[in-house]
Amino acid sequence: DGGITQSPKYLFRKEGQNVTLSCEQNLNHDAMYWYRQDPGQGLRLIYYSQIVNDFQKGDIAEGYSVSREKKESFPLTVTSAQKNPTAFYLCASHSVNTIYFGEGSWLTVV
Amino acid sequence: RKEVEQDPGPFNVPEGATVAFNCTYSNSASQSFFWYRQDCRKEPKLLMSVYSSGNEDGRFTAQLNRASQYISLLIRDSKLSDSATYLCVVRGDDKIIFGKGTRLHILP
Numbered sequence: 001d002g003g004i005t006q007s008p009k010y011l012f013r014k015e016g017q018n019v020t021l022s023c024e025q026n027l028n029h030d031a032m033y034w035y036r037q038d039p040g041q042g043l044r045l046i047y048y049s050q051i052v053n054d055f056q057k058g059d060i061a062e063g064y065s066v067s068r069e070k071k072e073s074f075p076l077t078v079t080s081a082q083k084n085p086t087a088f089y090l091c092a093s094h095s096v097n098t099i100y101f102g103e104g105s106w107l108t109v110v
Numbered sequence: 111r112k113e114v115e116q117d118p119g120p121f122n123v124p125e126g127a128t129v130a131f132n133c134t135y136s137n138s139a140s141q142s143f144f145w146y147r148q149d150c151r152k153e154p155k156l157l158m159s160v161y162s163s164g165n166e167d168g169r170f171t172a173q174l175n176r177a178s179q180y181i182s183l184l185i186r187d188s189k190l191s192d193s194a195t196y197l198c199v200v201r202g203d204d205k206i207i208f209g210k211g212t213r214l215h216i217l218p
Contacts, residue, residue, distance in 0.1 A: 033206060042197070042210030043124065043154075050204060058205070090153055099144065099199060099206060101153040 002027045006091050006102030012110050013078070013085065021076045021105045023091030029100070032074040033074055033092040036060060043090060049074055078107060113137060116198050116209035124217050127188050131212045133181045133198030142201040143174050145183045147194045147210065154197055157183075161198050 004025045013019045025032065031050050035043040045058030049068040062083025068074055078085045086109045091102040116133045123129045136142075143161075145156035158165060160172040160181050171184040181198055193216045198209035 035208070041209040045205065047208070048205050056204070076214045088151070094201065094206060097142070097159055098156055098203070099146070099154075101155075 003104035004091055004093060004100050006026070006089075006105050007106060009103065010106045010108075014050075015106050015109055016080045016083070018077055018079050019079070019107065021074065022073055022100055023074045025074075025091075025093050025100070027030060027093055027095070027100060029093035029095060030071070031094055032065065034064075034074070035090045035092065035096075037088045040047075045101045046076065046089075050071060073109055078094070113201050113207045114198055114209040115195075118210055118212060120196050120213040120215050122215045122217055123188055125188060128184065128186045128198050129160055129188055129214065130182060130184045131196055131198075131214075133183075133209050135179050135181070135198075135200045136185070137200070137202050138147075138176075138179060140200045140202045143181050144199040145170075145172055145181070146197040146199055150197075154199075185214075188214075190216050190218060194198055200201050202217075 007022045033047040033048040037043050044060050046064050047066040049055035052071050055068050065077045089105045145157040147157045147168050148154040158167050160174045162174045164173045169186045170206050173182045195211040195213050197211045200207050
């Protein structure tokens with residue numbers, strides 16, 4: 001079945017470390033997105049990519065980086081510059097009529 | 111004006127009641143509109159797409175008003191299992207914007 005796979009589902013990071021969240025889709029979608037969600041809050045756009053080798057900053061890109069070397073893959077790196085990275089991270093892509101989500105990754109800074 | 115605005119709630123509604131949410135959007139060029147449901151600590155799941163002609167799926171009815179730039183969701187005969195956060199989602203040319211969600215609690 002087609003879909004989006006995010007990994008890892010749970011990740012613990014020490015302060016000062018960079019971590020990379022994986023997002024892979026086999027839906028042949030051009031556009032992919034990363035969102036952050038804090039407890040009791042809505043989804044905020046971090047980065048998005050409309051096509052391979054191109055991506056744009058969303059509303060809260062500071063402290064994050066992405067790459068889009070392949071259509072299927074859109075990894076998100078949470079850098080040490082992100083001061084409050086503990087959150088739920090969602091990767092998404094879309095067709096004309098539907099937005100698809102991965103199951104999300106929970107990142108906790110310890 | 112925020113790109114997509116929703117009343118955050120919470121809406122506390124007795125089981126069996128009818129409840130309605132609205133959502134407004136700022137970009138008149140927006141192309142697609144959706145309602146998603148999100149349960150606690152889970153990813154959002156598509157509830158229904160929204161069209162100007164209105165669409166119905168069982169107890170759920172969605173409506174788009176392009177002139178006034180708002181989207182509505184109506185839930186009839188609410189069930190305990192309808193308790194969730196309902197996200198209004200708007201897709202433009204280059205990105206997808208989510209509302210912050212409306213929390214709904216159905217009370218027994």
